[in-house]
Amino acid sequence: MKGVVLSPDWLPSDWQAGSFAGRVLTPEGPSPILVSQGIAYDMSRVAPTSAQLLDALPGTVAGGIVLGPLDALSLPLLSPIDLQCVKACGVTFALSAVERVIEERAMGDASAAAEIRTRLEARVGGSIRAVSPGSPEAAELKAALIEDGIWSQYLEVAIGPDAEVFTKAQPLSTVGPGHDVGVRSDSSWNNPEPEIVLVVNGTGKLVGVTLGNDVNLRDFEGRSALLLGKGKDNNASCALGPLIRLFDDSFTLDDVRAADVELTIDGPEGYRLEGVSSMDQISRDPLELMRQTLSEHHYPDGFVLFLGTLFAPVQDRDHPGRGFTHKVGDVVTISNARLGRLINRVVLAKDAPAWDFGLSRLMSNLAARGLLRAVAPGDVA
Known part of the structure; x- marks a missing residue:
C-alpha cells in the first residue's frame, strides 16, 4: 500500500469552511481522518476504519490527533473509503443510454460506432430525454421502439422502472x-x-x-x-x-x-x-x-x-x-x-501497483496497533 501526498490544488475552493472525511497513510498504517475548519484530525483511536467513522456521524473531532492544516498535510492520501x-x-x-446502445449494436467495434450513432441519435435521442423513467409515457415509447426493432436492454434501464x-x-x-x-x-x-x-x-x-x-x-x-x-x-x-x-x-x-x-x-x-x-x-x-x-x-x-x-x-x-x-x-x-x-x-x-492490502492485512494491521476491540452494534469502535 502506498499513497500520494495531498497537493493543495486538489482541495475544494471552500476547504477551510466545509466538513470532510478521508484516509491517510501513517507510519503505523492507514487511518481515517476528519477535517473541521481546515484542520485535519487522525481519528483512528476513535474509529479505526472509514466505515466506522462514517457510522459515528454527526460527531466531533474529540479524541482525534491533530495533524495540522489540511493544505499542509504531509501524510500520503489514500482513497477515502475502506470497508464499504x-x-x-x-x-x-440520455446520452449515455444512446452510447451504450451504440456499443451493443457495434459489438464493441469502435470503427462501426459513428454511423450507428448518427442513426440512433436521430431516432431515440430526443425521445429518451423527454420521458421520465418508469412513467406511462416511457412505456409507450418502449412499445414504439420495440415495434421499430431498435429496443435494447440498455434502453430498458434508461427509461424502464428499474435502474x-x-x-x-x-x-x-x-x-x-x-x-x-x-x-x-x-x-x-x-x-x-x-x-x-x-x-x-x-x-x-x-x-x-x-x-x-x-x-x-x-x-x-x-x-x-x-x-x-x-x-x-x-x-x-x-x-x-x-x-x-x-x-x-x-x-x-x-x-x-x-x-x-x-x-x-x-x-x-x-x-x-x-x-x-x-x-x-x-x-x-x-x-x-x-x-x-x-x-x-x-x-x-x-x-x-x-x-x-x-x-x-x-x-x-x-x-x-x-x-x-x-x-x-x-x-x-x-x-x-x-x-x-x-x-x-x-x-x-x-x-499498476498490485492490490495486495485486503481485509486480512487491514485487520492484522489494526490488531497490531491495538485498535481492534469488541463493539456493540451501532457503537463506535
Whole structure:
C-alpha cells in the first residue's frame, strides 16, 4: 500500500469552511481522518476504519490527533473509503443510454460506432430525454421502439422502472488521487467516466459525496452485457477522492443535484479533451438511485454509489470514425469546485501497483496497533 501526498490544488475552493472525511497513510498504517475548519484530525483511536467513522456521524473531532492544516498535510492520501462496498449505476443520462446502445449494436467495434450513432441519435435521442423513467409515457415509447426493432436492454434501464445497479469494485481496492488507474491490456476501446459518488454509511444514511472515475471498457461491454463485471472490476480501475465532502449547513444534496463535473484528459502526445457532466441532466434523482441500490439488502459497512455520467467521448483521437480511447500516460482530471480535483494517470492494469492490502492485512494491521476491540452494534469502535 502506498499513497500520494495531498497537493493543495486538489482541495475544494471552500476547504477551510466545509466538513470532510478521508484516509491517510501513517507510519503505523492507514487511518481515517476528519477535517473541521481546515484542520485535519487522525481519528483512528476513535474509529479505526472509514466505515466506522462514517457510522459515528454527526460527531466531533474529540479524541482525534491533530495533524495540522489540511493544505499542509504531509501524510500520503489514500482513497477515502475502506470497508464499504463499491456500487455503481449506469445509463442514468440520455446520452449515455444512446452510447451504450451504440456499443451493443457495434459489438464493441469502435470503427462501426459513428454511423450507428448518427442513426440512433436521430431516432431515440430526443425521445429518451423527454420521458421520465418508469412513467406511462416511457412505456409507450418502449412499445414504439420495440415495434421499430431498435429496443435494447440498455434502453430498458434508461427509461424502464428499474435502474441499472452493479458492483464496480471490491472493498479496499479503490485508488486515491495521484495514483495510477488501470485499463486492461486487451482492451482497445475505453474511456474515463467522471462521476459524483454518494457515500452511505452502515445504517443506510447518506452522509456525503466524493468524486470518482468509473473506468469503462467499451469494447468488452459492447460485445456482451454479461462482460460488464470483467470490464469494470480490474486492478486499479476505480478511483475516488480526494476527500468525502460531508453534508452540513454549507453543502447539501441540492448542491449535488446542481453540480457540474468537469473532465480533462491530457495525452502524452499533446492531445487534450475537455468535457462536462451536468447533474441536472440526470434521469433519476440521486435518492431514487440510492433507494434502488439499498433494495431489500443491508450493507453493514456502508457503500458508495457512482451516479453515472453524461460524458461519453466521441471525438476521434487517431483514426476517423473510431472515436476516443485511452493511451498509456493519459492524465485524467475530474473536478468540481466544491469537491476538489481527482487526478490520475492511465496505465495498463497489469502494470499498476498490485492490490495486495485486503481485509486480512487491514485487520492484522489494526490488531497490531491495538485498535481492534469488541463493539456493540451501532457503537463506535
